[in-house]
Amino acid sequence: MALFIHGIGSVDPAPALGHAPEPAEARAGNRLHAIEPNYLDFIDARASRRMSRIVKMGIAAAVQAVRGSGGGPVDGVVAGTGWGCLEDTVAFLQKLVVNGEDMLSPTSFIYSTHNTIAAQVAYHLKCRGYNNTFSHRNISFESALIDAQLLAHEQPAQRLLVGGIDELTDTSFTVLSRLKTFKSQQPGGPLDELYDQGTPGTWAGEGATFFLVSGEAGPTARAQLLAVRTVSFGTPEKAAAVARQLLTANQLTWVDLLITGENGDQENDAAIQRFATDFGHSGPVHKFKHLCGEYPTASAFALRLGAELLAGTESTPRPADIPRTILIYNRFQQQHQSLMLLQAC
Amino acid sequence: MDALKQQLKELLVEHLNLKDVKPEAIADDQPIFGEGLGLDSIDALEIIVMLQQHFGIRLTKADNGPQVLATVNSMADYITTHRK
Numbered sequence: 001m002a003l004f005i006h007g008i009g010s011v012d013p014a015p016a017l018g019h020a021p022e023p024a025e026a027r028a029g030n031r032l033h034a035i036e037p038n039y040l041d042f043i044d045a046r047a048s049r050r051m052s053r054i055v056k057m058g059i060a061a062a063v064q065a066v067r068g069s070g071g072g073p074v075d076g077v078v079a080g081t082g083w084g085c086l087e088d089t090v091a092f093l094q095k096l097v098v099n100g101e102d103m104l105s106p107t108s109f110i111y112s113t114h115n116t117i118a119a120q121v122a123y124h125l126k127c128r129g130y131n132n133t134f135s136h137r138n139i140s141f142e143s144a145l146i147d148a149q150l151l152a153h154e155q156p157a158q159r160l161l162v163g164g165i166d167e168l169t170d171t172s173f174t175v176l177s178r179l180k181t182f183k184s185q186q187p188g189g190p191l192d193e194l195y196d197q198g199t200p201g202t203w204a205g206e207g208a209t210f211f212l213v214s215g216e217a218g219p220t221a222r223a224q225l226l227a228v229r230t231v232s233f234g235t236p237e238k239a240a241a242v243a244r245q246l247l248t249a250n251q252l253t254w255v256d257l258l259i260t261g262e263n264g265d266q267e268n269d270a271a272i273q274r275f276a277t278d279f280g281h282s283g284p285v286h287k288f289k290h291l292c293g294e295y296p297t298a299s300a301f302a303l304r305l306g307a308e309l310l311a312g313t314e315s316t317p318r319p320a321d322i323p324r325t326i327l328i329y330n331r332f333q334q335q336h337q338s339l340m341l342l343q344a345c
Numbered sequence: 346m347d348a349l350k351q352q353l354k355e356l357l358v359e360h361l362n363l364k365d366v367k368p369e370a371i372a373d374d375q376p377i378f379g380e381g382l383g384l385d386s387i388d389a390l391e392i393i394v395m396l397q398q399h400f401g402i403r404l405t406k407a408d409n410g411p412q413v414l415a416t417v418n419s420m421a422d423y424i425t426t427h428r429k
Contacts, residue, residue: 049363106387
């Protein structure tokens with residue numbers, strides 16, 4: 001079941017997509033920060049006083065997506081988050097330690113759960129319909145998309161918000177740095193220096209991206225998502241075989257553009273090269289993690305990039321370069337791979 | 346007593362993250378919930394934790410909550426009476 005993308009909203013390190021984020025705003029060493037909007041444009045001060053940063057990011061992205069679709073009611077919210085609401089989780093755990101497991105703040109506890117973002121989005125938009133959150137590491141967003149596809153299959157006219165949200169806190173950055181997730185070298189040059197260093201590790205990132213989708217096309221549709229697949233614990237060649245099946249199932253023989261989740265980690269990027277070789281793509285390839293950093297739902301950023309390219313709203317060198325079909329391939333470490341096949345409307 | 350009330354107002358602003366409210370703008374007899382400061386049931390839980398943390402006060406009877414937490418005056422009275 002194809003999903004038509006009618007609206008896109010995002011709070012991430014690269015609001016202008018292909019344009020490099022301003023270093024002073026978005027970059028701090030190996031870490032890319034989301035450039036946050038004035039939240040008062042989206043949430044009133046009283047409602048936002050308990051919200052942590054990730055909840056505000058999620059609501060702002062969701063509201064942008066609804067506005068971008070021309071407004072109107074939302075019938076359901078499906079979110080994906082690999083890390084969840086870390087800021088409140090850390091606050092709750094710290095109080096647990098400091099206060100000797102006594103006198104704990106109810107707010108931090110309530111807001112630490114993974115579904116807080118989707119719940120607050122629904123509460124804010126007065127959506128009393130379907131509400132669900134998937135947390136499956138780096139295929140959390142793809143799992144949310146698959147759920148949205150199933151919902152659209154049942155009722156194509158439903159307007160669904162589907163998104164991927166992850167925040168990076170100082171604590172999680174420190175912990176993940178100790179686990180050698182991020183590069184030890186401090187970057188200072190252009191953003192694409194992330195790639196081709198031949199070293200382990202990546203840059204940290206974060207972002208909230210929401211899409212207003214439905215199973216029906218219409219004047220507001222920017223792109224259609226033909227298929228989403230996840231491949232867990234398989235080789236890149238296995239993912240390439242699945243990609244070829246997707247093309248065949250959608251009466252395609254090639255795609256105009258391949259968007260890949262290379263993240264500068266030599267092992268990860270070598271696996272992506274194996275995928276590209278086996279898949280047999282000879283056209284252009286776009287990378288995106290130098291713009292948003294690495295986080296479990298970075299593929300939502302890639303989908304945003306792909307949809308904007310298909311719609312012609314993201315700049316390309318020439319109009320003739322606007323693609324008609326895009327395949328997004330993402331992976332992180334040795335566990336999960338994902339594929340998203342997009343087509344212009 | 347005035348110092349206690351001032352401390353309570355500052356703690357309310359800090360614990361409940363009332364960014365747009367200055368402690369001195371909260372009147373002693375202003376209702377804390379509903380029409381007054383507009384607080385809700387989650388705030389009530391936060392205030393109960395706050396009273397326990399800062400004054401060693403435990404609200405043992407849930408039925409007393411609405412009366413005790415109604416205003417800064419009522420909280421100050423309760424603390425003064427029950428503080429050990």
